[in-house]
Amino acid sequence: MTNTTWRLVVAIAALVTVGGAGFALGAGLASEPVSAPANPVAAVTTAVAEMPATSVDGGATPSSAAGPVTTVAEGSPASATTGSPVATSGPSVTEAGDRVEVTIDNFAFSPSELSVPAGTTVVFINEDDVVHNVLSEDGQLQSPDLGAGDSYEVTLDQPGTIPYICNIHQYMRGTVTVTA
Amino acid sequence: MRVSTDPLRIATAIATLAIGAIHLRLYFLGYRNVAIANTGRSFLLNAGAAVAAAAVLMLWWHRLAIMPALSLAIGTLVAFGLSRSDDGFFGFTERGWAPTPWAGASVFVEIAAAVFATVSLATSVQGDAPMSARVSNDWSPPPSA
Numbered sequence: 001m002t003n004t005t006w007r008l009v010v011a012i013a014a015l016v017t018v019g020g021a022g023f024a025l026g027a028g029l030a031s032e033p034v035s036a037p038a039n040p041v042a043a044v045t046t047a048v049a050e051m052p053a054t055s056v057d058g059g060a061t062p063s064s065a066a067g068p069v070t071t072v073a074e075g076s077p078a079s080a081t082t083g084s085p086v087a088t089s090g091p092s093v094t095e096a097g098d099r100v101e102v103t104i105d106n107f108a109f110s111p112s113e114l115s116v117p118a119g120t121t122v123v124f125i126n127e128d129d130v131v132h133n134v135l136s137e138d139g140q141l142q143s144p145d146l147g148a149g150d151s152y153e154v155t156l157d158q159p160g161t162i163p164y165i166c167n168i169h170q171y172m173r174g175t176v177t178v179t180a
Numbered sequence: 181m182r183v184s185t186d187p188l189r190i191a192t193a194i195a196t197l198a199i200g201a202i203h204l205r206l207y208f209l210g211y212r213n214v215a216i217a218n219t220g221r222s223f224l225l226n227a228g229a230a231v232a233a234a235a236v237l238m239l240w241w242h243r244l245a246i247m248p249a250l251s252l253a254i255g256t257l258v259a260f261g262l263s264r265s266d267d268g269f270f271g272f273t274e275r276g277w278a279p280t281p282w283a284g285a286s287v288f289v290e291i292a293a294a295v296f297a298t299v300s301l302a303t304s305v306q307g308d309a310p311m312s313a314r315v316s317n318d319w320s321p322p323p324s325a
Contacts, residue, residue: 006243006305013250013301017294020257024287027264031275106213129210130279170273171216 099123099153102174104132104146104166109174117179118159124152132172136164141176184238188300189246193234195293196249199256200230202286206279217270226256243304250297253290260287 001009098120103110105127116122124134126146134143134152141164143152156162159180166172184190204227207220214220233248260283263269264276277283 003305006301010298010302010305013298016254017250017291017298020254020261020294021291023261024257024290027261028277028283028287031264107210107215128213168275168278170275171268171271 101125102176103127104134104172107132107169107172109164109166109172112174113177114175115177115179116156118157119155120178121153121155122176124154126150132166132168134164135167136162138162181239182241184241186300188296188303189237192246192249192293192296192300193237195289195296196230196234196237196252198289199253199286199293200227200234202282202289203227203230203256206282206286209279209282214272216268216272219270219272222259226252243301246297246301246304249293250301253293253297257287257290257294260290 098116099122100114100116100120101123102114103125107128107130109124114122124143124146126132126148129148131145131147133145134141136142140156140158140162141154143154145168146152156176156178159178162176162178164174164176203223207223207227211223212220229248229252233252236245237249239245259269263272263274266273268274274283
């Protein structure tokens with residue numbers, strides 16, 4: 001390669017360096033703030049719109065679905081299973097006021113789909129080493145940033161389906177269905 | 181095998197190794213579990229590529245040796261920027277400067293590595309001397325090259 005060619009290579013390298021730096025810095029600054037989303041409704045709406053149909057087997061989105069729907073049954077421990085949730089048949093009969101845990105582990109909510117009776121307290125526990133949070137469109141779930149080991153509790157009284165995301169890693173999605 | 185003593189190459193190599201070190205740290209911090217498009221494994225690949233790029237930079241006298249480090253720095257910057265977009269980096273998304281302080285530190289060393297590499301490349305090209313002679317004062321090509 002001639003010197004002229006190398007000079008051209010240097011010029012291109014300089015342009016790409018400046019462009020790459022600007023792109024990265026701009027993207028970091030322009031993306032949603034970690035603790036105070038500018039438009040949480042839009043963020044959740046977009047994420048929910050891209051969610052697959054309710055999947056009982058939890059296999060549609062590998063990164064976010066961590067297992068089948070978990071329904072807390074009568075007589076079972078108050079806490080939802082962690083790690084390997086197993087769907088139970090039949091309606092949820094947990095008494096209102098019980099506590100159910102959702103773990104955040106390996107960049108996924110587990111269980112990703114949860115059904116609880118109204119009045120249940122859902123406890124989100126971050127077992128990852130990175131920060132996550134929990135955000136729903138209707139504002140019922142709006143956690144602060146959760147570091148490793150941090151938890152967030154919310155008592156859900158209104159029947160309905162609440163899709164939520166991690167606002168930091170917006171491909172992480174889950175759903176809580178509150179039954180009457 | 182002779183090791184380069186060119187300050188710019190050394191600075192580029194250090195910054196490149198820092199890129200790899202940060203991504204290795206993030207890999208063990210939990211990003212190894214990100215399954216989307218093998219994003220987790222890409223952090224490990226980044227660390228390995230950084231070591232290789234730094235080694236080539238320090239052990240090969242030719243100015244082409246600068247290109248792997250420059251490419252790695254630019255590529256990592258672009259990947260970071262894409263991960264902050266709505267579509268993400270092959271689906272993996274993050275917001276702001278999470279995880280702090282690693283994201284900010286990574287961007288800093290990536291920019292530094294790219295700048296050092298570009299300047300190193302530029303200084304090796306300056307003048308009208310033949311390409312093989314444009315090396316730092318005490319770093320010369322091996323006789324067999």
